[in-house]
Amino acid sequence: MSAFVVAVRDGRARTGRLATAHGTIHTPAFMPVGTLGAVKGLGPWQLEQLGAEVMLCNLYHLALRPGVATIAGLGGLHAFTGWSGPLLTDSGGFQVWSLAHLRAVDEDGVTFRSHLDGAPLRFTPEGVAGMQAALGVDIAMVLDECPPAGAPRARLDEAALRTRRWAERARAAWRGPGALFGIVQGGVERELREREAAALAALDFDGYAIGGVSVGEPLADRRAQVEWTAPALPEARPRYLMGVGTPADLLHAVGHGVDLFDCVLPARNGRHGLLYTRTGLVRIRNARHAAEGGPLDPECACPVCRRLSRAFLHHLFRAGEVTAPVLGAMHNLRFFLDFMGDLREAIYSGRLAELAATVASPDPVPDDGATAGTCELAGDNRSTTLGEG
Amino acid sequence: MSAFVVAVRDGRARTGRLATAHGTIHTPAFMPVGTLGAVKGLGPWQLEQLGAEVMLCNLYHLALRPGVATIAGLGGLHAFTGWSGPLLTDSGGFQVWSLAHLRAVDEDGVTFRSHLDGAPLRFTPEGVAGMQAALGVDIAMVLDECPPAGAPRARLDEAALRTRRWAERARAAWRGPGALFGIVQGGVERELREREAAALAALDFDGYAIGGVSVGEPLADRRAQVEWTAPALPEARPRYLMGVGTPADLLHAVGHGVDLFDCVLPARNGRHGLLYTRTGLVRIRNARHAAEGGPLDPECACPVCRRLSRAFLHHLFRAGEVTAPVLGAMHNLRFFLDFMGDLREAIYSGRLAELAATVASPDPVPDDGATAGTCELAGDNRSTTLGEG
Numbered sequence: 001m002s003a004f005v006v007a008v009r010d011g012r013a014r015t016g017r018l019a020t021a022h023g024t025i026h027t028p029a030f031m032p033v034g035t036l037g038a039v040k041g042l043g044p045w046q047l048e049q050l051g052a053e054v055m056l057c058n059l060y061h062l063a064l065r066p067g068v069a070t071i072a073g074l075g076g077l078h079a080f081t082g083w084s085g086p087l088l089t090d091s092g093g094f095q096v097w098s099l100a101h102l103r104a105v106d107e108d109g110v111t112f113r114s115h116l117d118g119a120p121l122r123f124t125p126e127g128v129a130g131m132q133a134a135l136g137v138d139i140a141m142v143l144d145e146c147p148p149a150g151a152p153r154a155r156l157d158e159a160a161l162r163t164r165r166w167a168e169r170a171r172a173a174w175r176g177p178g179a180l181f182g183i184v185q186g187g188v189e190r191e192l193r194e195r196e197a198a199a200l201a202a203l204d205f206d207g208y209a210i211g212g213v214s215v216g217e218p219l220a221d222r223r224a225q226v227e228w229t230a231p232a233l234p235e236a237r238p239r240y241l242m243g244v245g246t247p248a249d250l251l252h253a254v255g256h257g258v259d260l261f262d263c264v265l266p267a268r269n270g271r272h273g274l275l276y277t278r279t280g281l282v283r284i285r286n287a288r289h290a291a292e293g294g295p296l297d298p299e300c301a302c303p304v305c306r307r308l309s310r311a312f313l314h315h316l317f318r319a320g321e322v323t324a325p326v327l328g329a330m331h332n333l334r335f336f337l338d339f340m341g342d343l344r345e346a347i348y349s350g351r352l353a354e355l356a357a358t359v360a361s362p363d364p365v366p367d368d369g370a371t372a373g374t375c376e377l378a379g380d381n382r383s384t385t386l387g388e389g
Numbered sequence: 390m391s392a393f394v395v396a397v398r399d400g401r402a403r404t405g406r407l408a409t410a411h412g413t414i415h416t417p418a419f420m421p422v423g424t425l426g427a428v429k430g431l432g433p434w435q436l437e438q439l440g441a442e443v444m445l446c447n448l449y450h451l452a453l454r455p456g457v458a459t460i461a462g463l464g465g466l467h468a469f470t471g472w473s474g475p476l477l478t479d480s481g482g483f484q485v486w487s488l489a490h491l492r493a494v495d496e497d498g499v500t501f502r503s504h505l506d507g508a509p510l511r512f513t514p515e516g517v518a519g520m521q522a523a524l525g526v527d528i529a530m531v532l533d534e535c536p537p538a539g540a541p542r543a544r545l546d547e548a549a550l551r552t553r554r555w556a557e558r559a560r561a562a563w564r565g566p567g568a569l570f571g572i573v574q575g576g577v578e579r580e581l582r583e584r585e586a587a588a589l590a591a592l593d594f595d596g597y598a599i600g601g602v603s604v605g606e607p608l609a610d611r612r613a614q615v616e617w618t619a620p621a622l623p624e625a626r627p628r629y630l631m632g633v634g635t636p637a638d639l640l641h642a643v644g645h646g647v648d649l650f651d652c653v654l655p656a657r658n659g660r661h662g663l664l665y666t667r668t669g670l671v672r673i674r675n676a677r678h679a680a681e682g683g684p685l686d687p688e689c690a691c692p693v694c695r696r697l698s699r700a701f702l703h704h705l706f707r708a709g710e711v712t713a714p715v716l717g718a719m720h721n722l723r724f725f726l727d728f729m730g731d732l733r734e735a736i737y738s739g740r741l742a743e744l745a746a747t748v749a750s751p752d753p754v755p756d757d758g759a760t761a762g763t764c765e766l767a768g769d770n771r772s773t774t775l776g777e778g
Contacts, residue, residue, distance in 0.1 A: 038705060038712040041430075043719075045692050066679065066704045074682045074700055082696035271711075290455065293463045303434050307471035311463050315455045316427060322660075323427040326715060330432075 004207070004238045004259075008348050012231065012257040015347040018207075018238050020086040020138035021177065022078060023053065027238065027259040028347075030250070030340045031056040031088060032267065032333055036065070037081040039267055039333070041326035044083040050302065050330065051337040054086040054138075056262045059131060060095045063121060064114055068131045076136030086138040088262075092123045093144035093163075093183065094243065097215055105145060107162070125169040133176030141209060142170040144183040149216035156187035160196050163211075171203050179206035181240060187212055188221045190228045197232035207238040210258070214244045223252055230256040247276070247339050251359050254343050255352060266336045270328030273317045276335040282310070284328070289314040302334035393596070393627045393648075397737050401620065401646040404736040407596075407627050409475040409527035410566060411467060412442065416627060416648040417736075419639070419729045420445040420477060421656065421722050425454070426470040428656055428722070430715035433472040439691065439719065440726040443475040443527075445651045448520060449484045452510060453503055457520045465525030475527040477651075481512045482533035482552075482572065483632065486604055494534060496551070514558040522565030530598060531559035533572040538605035545576035549585050552600075560592050568595035570629060576601055577610045579617045586621035596627040599647070603633045612641055619645040636665070636728050640748050643732050644741060655725045659717030662706045665724040671699070673717070678703040691723035 004027075006016040018025040032039045032047060035058045039047055047055060062071065071080045077087055096103055096110055103112045109124030125143045132140035143166050147159040163185045174180045182205040186192030200208060210229045213222055226241060230253070233239050240260035241253045250261055266276065275282045277297035282289070284296070292310035300306075304313070304327045316324035346355040393416075395405040407414040421428045421436060424447045428436055436444060451460065460469045466476055485492055485499055492501045498513030514532045521529035532555050536548040552574045563569045571594040575581030589597060599618045602611055615630060619642070622628050629649035630642045639650055655665065662673045666686035671678070673685070681699035689695075693702070693716045705713035735744040 036705070036708050036710055037701065038710060041711045041715055043692055043712065043716055044696060065708055066700070070680060070700070073680060074698060079682070080698065080701055080704075082698075082701065291459060291462060293468070303432055307433060309463060309469065309471075311455070311459070312426065312469055312471065315469075316425070319425050319454055321425055321427060322430045322711070322714065323432065325711065326430055327432055 004236070006236075010347040010350050010352045011255065013254050013343075013347050013352050014257060014259070015344045016259070018086075018259070020179070022087065022138050023085045025053045025086055025260075026344060028250070028254045028340055028343055029053060029260055030336045031260065031262040032337075033058075033262055033264045034081065034083070035061050035264075037062065037077070037083075039329065040271065041267075041329050042333075044081060046330065047083065047333075048085070050334045051341070052085070052333070054088060055081070055083050056088045056090065057081070057137075058092075058095075059089045059128065059135075060092040060099075060112065060121075060123075062089070062135070063092075063123075063131060064116060068134055072134040072136075076134075078136060087135075088139035089132050089135060089137045089141065090242070091128045091132070091141040091143045091183075093141070093146050093211065096144075097146035097148060097212075100148065105162075107165075109143065109166075110145075125166040126173040129170045129173045129176065129180070132178075133174070136177060138178040139207070140174070140176055140178055140180050142167045142180065142182055142205075144185055144211050146185065146212045146215065147187055149187075149221075151187060153187075153189055153192075156185070156189050157192055159212075160185040160187075160192050164196060164199050167200055167203060167205075171205065181205055181207040181209050181238075183209040183211040183242070184229050184233070185212045186225075186229075188217060188225060190224070193225060193229045194232045197229055201232075201234050205237065207240060207260075208233045209240040209242050209260075211242050213241060214249075222249070226253045226256050226258065230258050233257075247336070248359060250336075250339065251343065251356055254347075255356070261340075266332035267329040270330070270332035271325035273313075273324070273328055275313075275328060276332050284310065284313050285317050286314075296331060297335070300331065300334065300338070302331050304331040304334075393625070395625075399736040399739050399741045400644065402643050402732075402736050402741050403646060403648070404733045405648070407475075407648070409568070411476065411527050412474045414442045414475055414649075415733060417639070417643045417729055417732050418442060418649055419725045420649065420651040421726075422447075422651055422653045423470065423472070424450050424653075426451065426466070426472075428718065429660065430656075430718050431722075433470060435719065436472065436722075437474070439723045440730070441474070441722070443477060444470070444472050445477045445479065446470070446526075447484075448478045448517065448524075449481040449488075449501065449510075449512075451478070451524070452481075452512075452520060453505060457523050461523040461525075465523075467525060476524075477528035478521050478524060478526045478530065479631070480517045480521075480530040480532045480572075482530070482535050482600065485533075486535035486537060486601075489537065494551075496554075498532065498555075499534075514555040515562040518559045518562045518565065518569070521567075522563070525566060527567040528596070529563070529565055529567055529569050531556045531569065531571055531594075533574060533600050535574065535601045535604065536576055538576075538610075540576060542576075542578055542581075545574070545578050546581055548601075549574040549576075549581050553585055553588050556589055556592060556594075560594065570594055570596040570598050570627075572598040572600040572631070573618050573622070574601045575614075575618075577606060577614060579613070582614060582618045583621045586618055590621075590623050594626065596629060596649075597622045598629040598631050598649075600631050602630060603638075611638070615642045615645055615647065619647050622646075636725070637748060639725075639728065640732065640745055643736075644745070650729075655721035656718040659719070659721035660714035662702075662713065662717055664702075664717060665721050673699065673702050674706050675703075685720060686724070689720065689724065689727070691720050693720040693723075 128143040144163040182200040571589040
């Protein structure tokens with residue numbers, strides 16, 4: 001179980017605390033993604049030093065390797081990963097979308113073929129709840145069916161209803177020590193989103209997620225789904241927007257009452273040298289940074305910005321040094337975590353609108369103007385090959 | 390300049406302090422290798438946290454990218470790398486050996502063809518001294534000619550004499566703020582080693598290196614070169630064994646009065662999952678570690694051993710996660726740095742022989758008994774493809 005308390009509201013936005021057995025999460029919160037138990041390039045102590053309060057891991061990936069029984073036998077996911085704070089695992093529902101070519105959905109559940117060796121892996125609502133209970137996570141997610149962007153209404157309706165039936169089964173089966181969150185599907189159909197939000201609310205979950213967002217749909221649809229779904233969810237429970245997104249996305253969703261986020265975007269962009277700063281995106285490989293002695297972001301307190309120059313980062317990225325992606329991910333995660341802190345502070349002081357006016361455009365373009373950056377931000381924020389997210 | 394003080398002797402071994410403008414190095418000391426300005430996978434603050442007191446960078450690699458003028462324009466190598474402690478650069482002499490297919494030696498110097506794009510790069514004794522002065526390093530090395538293992542005596546003699554002539558030119562040209570070290574060549578010929586040690590001593594360098602060791606020769610030869618050369622070098626100056634080696638090598642050389650070491654071995658083996666512990670080498674990918682809940686080395690105070698299990702490290706290495714090589718390098722460097730601290734402590738208390746009795750055999754074999762480990766340790770401790778070291 002977990003206890004959620006809203007402390008202060010600013011319009012629809014709210015800031016509060018989500019207490020778990022492994023610590024308190026201050027909301028709105030960003031959850032770094034440690035697909036296989038660690039954020040790529042970082043030990044758990046580094047994640048703590050960056051200010052993260054909760055880590056997300058991917059059940060599908062952990063179930064494949066090293067396997068849930070192995071982790072449980074080692075004392076659970078906290079002991080295994082060395083991350084002593086709150087842990088959330090997703091359910092594999094996202095992989096129903098991202099690994100569409102490797103799975104078959106039936107009414108009882110999903111059969112994946114391992115992306116590693118083709119071995120079959122069966123996920124049912126009860127099985128997924130049981131695996132997450134065995135891992136001892138603080139927040140577990142129900143198995144859901146995430147349909148593709150552009151699916152016809154009938155298909156969206158079918159996935160939403162199946163997701164609801166699976167949620168009922170997961171709710172009944174849940175025996176874990178932590179919280180269980182339901183997931184609202186329904187795609188870009190407002191009526192379906194509102195209907196499912198109400199139906200799931202009646203099941204009295206510990207929290208509610210907005211799923212099926214950022215699966216390839218245009219920006220306006222991405223935003224609309226949040227605007228429809230968030231207000232339809234219970235006020236007293238945490239709301240979690242899965243797999244989203246850019247700072248502007250986070251700001252928008254917080255403004256509509258969302259409390260929790262996860263996304264591989266900051267770490268992945270960081271590994272690729274696309275770095276966030278308070279004055280815009282920086283593509284650090286760009287030749288213009290070769291002799292810049294100043295820090296990446298003079299207002300950032302991360303060790304990268306406190307100790308290193310843009311010129312040195314440029315050099316490490318250009319030379320292909322393994323230090324480069326590590327430092328890039330480190331800075332970008334700190335940027336996102338600091339940004340969430342700024343949002344919490346703004347809500348406390350009733351100045352969210354004021355802050356919003358200072359945030360870059362919805363889809364910022366890197367400093368070299370290359371449009372690839374926009375695509376990287378908007379579309380490729382979750383891996384479609386390995387199904388992270 | 391630098392000031393070296395021997396504090397305590399234990400047989401031929403000694404412990405002391407080498408003071409530089411950027412801090413004091415406690416000897417015997419191990420210098421992690423940051424070929425391009427950073428140890429692979431680690432920021433400079435992590436190197437500090439591991440207990441490193443000095444970092445080595447490679448002049449050849451930095452001269453290629455980003456170029457000495459760029460670094461000098463950014464305020465020198467300390468400002469560029471963010472490493473505020475003592476810095477040593479090698480001279481390119483090692484690349485005379487490791488990049489033998491890409492260079493031509495004449496009496497005036499060496500012409501390399503860049504391993505990146507084939508562009509010519511001219512190194513002379515005066516030019517190399519000038520580049521290191523421009524970088525502002527605390528310890529600079531003279532340009533030397535490192536001959537291959539197995540070269541005939543006439544070839545070893547020629548390289549040793551040329552190295553001495555180049556050392557005279559470098560000594561005369563040196564205008565840097567830091568120390569300048571001479572390098573003794575002479576291969577496996579005792580007479581040449583002793584002759585060159587005496588000749589260089591007459592030039593009154595700030596310190597003396599034993600070069601041309603660990604270039605493919607058998608263990609007995611590796612050891613013999615240290616045993617002949619170290620005692621022939623001035624007692625009052627620091628002695629530096631370049632590019633060596635295993636913990637047993639370090640112990641042996643310290644016992645013969647060597648003060649400084651560098652090697653890519655711990656970081657490289659760490660990246661490949663070959664991990665040092667107080668009970669022997671661990672090949673962490675080995676299946677036997679899949680369910681081991683205990684730490685890699687219970688006596689190690691590094692964050693990897695304090696927070697993570699062997700099972701988790703095994704998992705990250707098997708999954709190919711980028712976190713794995715970072716953690717492996719981190720632990721192994723800490724192991725080497727702690728080992729040097731143990732050696733210093735043993736010398737202080739007159740117990741070096743006692744400590745020596747507890748150290749593993751000269752060429753330890755990983756826990757799976759694979760002989761490849763021995764080879765990896767003894768032969769591949771410096772990159773021959775890129776000429777690190």
